[in-house]
Every structure is written in C-alpha cells, then in structure tokens.
Amino acid sequence: MAVSKIVLSSLIHIRPITCAASYHTRLVPHPPDLVKWIKKEGGFVHQAVKIFPQEDNETYGLGLVASQDIPKGSLLIALPDHIPLKFESDAGDGADSVLVDLASQVPEELWAMKLGLKLLQERARLGSFWWPYISNLPETYSVPIFFQGEDIKNLQYVPLLYQVNKRCRFLLDFDQEVRRALASVKPNDHPFGGQELNASSLGWAMSAVSSRAFRLHGKKLAAGTRNEVPMMLPLIDMCNHSFNPNAQIIQEEDDSQLLIKVVAETEIKQNDSLLLNYGCLSNDLFLLDYGFVMPSNPYDTIELKYEGALMDAASMAAGVSSPNFFSPAAWQHQILSQLNLVGETAIVKLKLLLESQMKLLFFARLLPYVQLH
Numbered sequence: 001m002a003v004s005k006i007v008l009s010s011l012i013h014i015r016p017i018t019c020a021a022s023y024h025t026r027l028v029p030h031p032p033d034l035v036k037w038i039k040k041e042g043g044f045v046h047q048a049v050k051i052f053p054q055e056d057n058e059t060y061g062l063g064l065v066a067s068q069d070i071p072k073g074s075l076l077i078a079l080p081d082h083i084p085l086k087f088e089s090d091a092g093d094g095a096d097s098v099l100v101d102l103a104s105q106v107p108e109e110l111w112a113m114k115l116g117l118k119l120l121q122e123r124a125r126l127g128s129f130w131w132p133y134i135s136n137l138p139e140t141y142s143v144p145i146f147f148q149g150e151d152i153k154n155l156q157y158v159p160l161l162y163q164v165n166k167r168c169r170f171l172l173d174f175d176q177e178v179r180r181a182l183a184s185v186k187p188n189d190h191p192f193g194g195q196e197l198n199a200s201s202l203g204w205a206m207s208a209v210s211s212r213a214f215r216l217h218g219k220k221l222a223a224g225t226r227n228e229v230p231m232m233l234p235l236i237d238m239c240n241h242s243f244n245p246n247a248q249i250i251q252e253e254d255d256s257q258l259l260i261k262v263v264a265e266t267e268i269k270q271n272d273s274l275l276l277n278y279g280c281l282s283n284d285l286f287l288l289d290y291g292f293v294m295p296s297n298p299y300d301t302i303e304l305k306y307e308g309a310l311m312d313a314a315s316m317a318a319g320v321s322s323p324n325f326f327s328p329a330a331w332q333h334q335i336l337s338q339l340n341l342v343g344e345t346a347i348v349k350l351k352l353l354l355e356s357q358m359k360l361l362f363f364a365r366l367l368p369y370v371q372l373h
C-alpha cells in the first residue's frame with residue numbers, strides 16, 4: 001500500500017501542499033544542505049558563513065553566522081543568475097499560461113502572491129530544481145494574516161487592521177478564483193500537479209515571498225534597461241534584518257549574466273550574525289510582511305485622523321469644559337486644512353523621530369482605546 005502510494009505520487013509529479021503548525025521548523029525535517037547545493041550550482045559561500053539558529057530562535061528563526069572573523073569587503077555569498085526564484089511572466093503554454101492568467105488577477109500591491117504562485121508550483125513539482133531551497137523554508141509564518149481572532153483584535157490600530165482584513169479577504173476570494181480556474185484545466189496543464197490550493201496554502205506562499213524576496217534588477221529589456229523584479233535569493237534570505245547591517249547585496253553583470261553577491265560592509269567578528277537592511281520600513285510594514293517589529297524604529301509612521309465628534313467625546317470624558325473640535329471656528333478650520341487634518345485627503349502619516357516622540361507615538365496609537373479619567 002505504502003509503495004503504491006509513493007509510485008502514484010511520483011508518477012503524477014507532485015508534492016503535497018499543506019500547511020501544518022510548529023514555529024520556524026522547516027518544510028521537511030532534514031532538508032538538503034543549502035550551502036552544498038549553492039556551491040554545486042556554481043555559486044560561492046565563504047567558508048566561515050554558517051546557518052545557525054539565532055539567539056532568540058522564537059522570533060528570529062535561523063540566520064547566518066560568522067564562524068571566524070571576516071574582514072570588511074570580503075565576498076560572503078555569490079549566486080549565479082539561474083539560482084534566484086523569479087516569476088517569468090513571458091512563459092509559454094499549458095501550466096505556465098494558467099499560472100500567468102492567475103497571476104494577472106493579483107493586484108499590484110499584493111505582488112508577493114504572484115511570485116507565491118510560482119513558489120507553490122515549484123513546491124508541488126517533484127524534482128523541482130529549487131527543492132533544496134524550498135524544503136529549507138519555514139513551515140509557518142508569524143504574520144498577522146495567520147493571527148487568531150483575539151490577537152488580531154489586540155493590534156488595536158485601525159490602519160493596520162484594515163490592511164490585515166484586506167489581505168485576508170483577498171486570500172479568501174483568490175482561493176475561489178484559483179479553484180474556478182483549475183476546475184476546467186486539463187491534467188497535464190495543471191500548474192500544481194493536480195493538487196488543490198486553499199487560502200492557507202496561498203497565505204503560506206504569499207508570506208514566504210513577502211518576508212524573503214528582494215527587489216533587484218531583472219533581465220535586460222529590448223531598450224537595454226532592466227526592470228526591478230522581486231526574487232527569492234536562496235541562502236542570502238537567511239540573513240536577518242538590522243538598520244545597522246554588516247553586509248550588503250550588490251548585483252554585477254558578467255557576460256550579460258547577473259551575479260548577485262553579498263559582501264561584508266564592515267568587519268564581522270566571530271559569532272556575529274550576518275545582517276542585511278531590508279529597507280527603511282515602518283513597523284506596520286515590518287509586521288504585515290515579515291511578522292516582527294523593530295523597537296525604536298526611526299522610520300515608523302502613524303496615521304492620525306481628525307474626528308471632531310470623537311475628540312469632543314474624549315475631551316468631555318477628560319473633564320475639558322466646552323470642547324469644540326466638532327465645529328471649529330473658521331480660522332481653526334483653515335489651520336486644520338493647511339495641516340491636512342480635515343478634508344478629502346485628511347488621513348496624514350506622521351513620522352516621529354525622537355525617543356520622546358516614540359513614546360508619544362506609542363501613546364497615540366493607544367489613545368482611542370484609553371479610558372480617560
């Protein structure tokens with residue numbers, strides 16, 4: 001029985017696409033050696049670069065660590081052009097055209113789902129070139145689309161909740177769209193080897209991409225220019241984030257092939273983690289896309305809306321006599337308009353930089369929910 005099951009699955013060239021629990025474990029218990037695979041494929045990995053669980057494994061998961069001092073400027077990793085996983089939208093017939101059709105239905109802002117479809121296709125394909133990479137990906141992600149109801153409520157910040165809801169709703173709708181599209185597909189043209197997808201497996205793929213992909217130069221266009229395309233970079237994406245990174249990604253052209261390199265931006269001491277800067281992102285974006293927030297993030301922003309009625313109510317609760325936020329005088333309204341606090345485009349993003357302001361930011365986020373006495 002067991003044997004016939006294996007034969008069946010290898011005949012139809014699929015791997016199961018299911019989502020299980022357990023934080024930061026990999027897709028399979030003993031995945032292939034990623035470093036060996038990259039070297040075999042013509043890439044380079046510095047002999048002192050090792051994959052290692054980070055100190056705070058629950059949050060950071062795995063990372064890259066220096067097993068000895070590495071001088072500034074050293075080449076740490078190099079990936080030839082065929083190793084990054086990209087979505088090539090000029091693909092041909094059959095399964096690829098189904099994938100391209102599905103990807104065309106993904107809104108631009110949820111770009112991670114497009115590459116996520118490609119990731120799911122390769123995850124399902126037995127003998128996929130990228131299996132040594134994919135099998136090393138985390139089994140689950142701690143981004144808010146996977147939060148339980150109570151944890152979502154605890155986010156307590158309307159713009160963030162709005163984004164989480166939007167992503168969840170998209171995944172549920174897209175799940176239906178994918179089912180519809182796959183229902184009429186011939187078995188040979190099925191992009192996922194006949195396997196069904198659901199909102200959870202789509203969410204896994206979208207999170208894998210949003211938390212690991214980098215936007216780099218893609219292949220040369222007719223005009224000689226290059227587009228920026230999101231791609232997954234095996235091993236390089238094991239680097240965790242810091243605003244004070246000790247490593248950086250550079251792209252080099254070599255015989256019209258693009259080589260992706262990571263070099264040491266500073267001297268790296270033995271046992272230090274290799275850290276990249278994922279970008280100057282707000283904590284909302286870090287949480288939505290990566291599942292963590294940066295303490296004292298200098299790029300954090302907050303959206304504030306001037307709600308006169310709410311502010312009047314809060315003022316009265318606080319004992320302020322005769323508040324008139326709801327019906328400001330003409331001169332007050334003019335100033336509020338100049339500050340873009342009222343009117344059609346009234347939601348403003350504030351960027352706060354000082355430590356004292358960070359406290360204010362924290363307080364401001366809680367403000368609508370704090371009982372004033």
Ligand SMILES: C[S@@+](CC[C@H](N)C(=O)[O-])C[C@H]1O[C@@H](n2cnc3c(N)ncnc32)[C@H](O)[C@@H]1O
Binds near residue numbers: 062
């Ligand atoms: C590109 S991956 C890095 C490799 C990842 N740690 C792993 O185990 O495969 C990005 C993920 O690493 C974790 N991470 C990276 N930098 C972090 C940081 N500064 N604080 C907390 N978690 C971080 C988050 O889970 C994030 O989604």
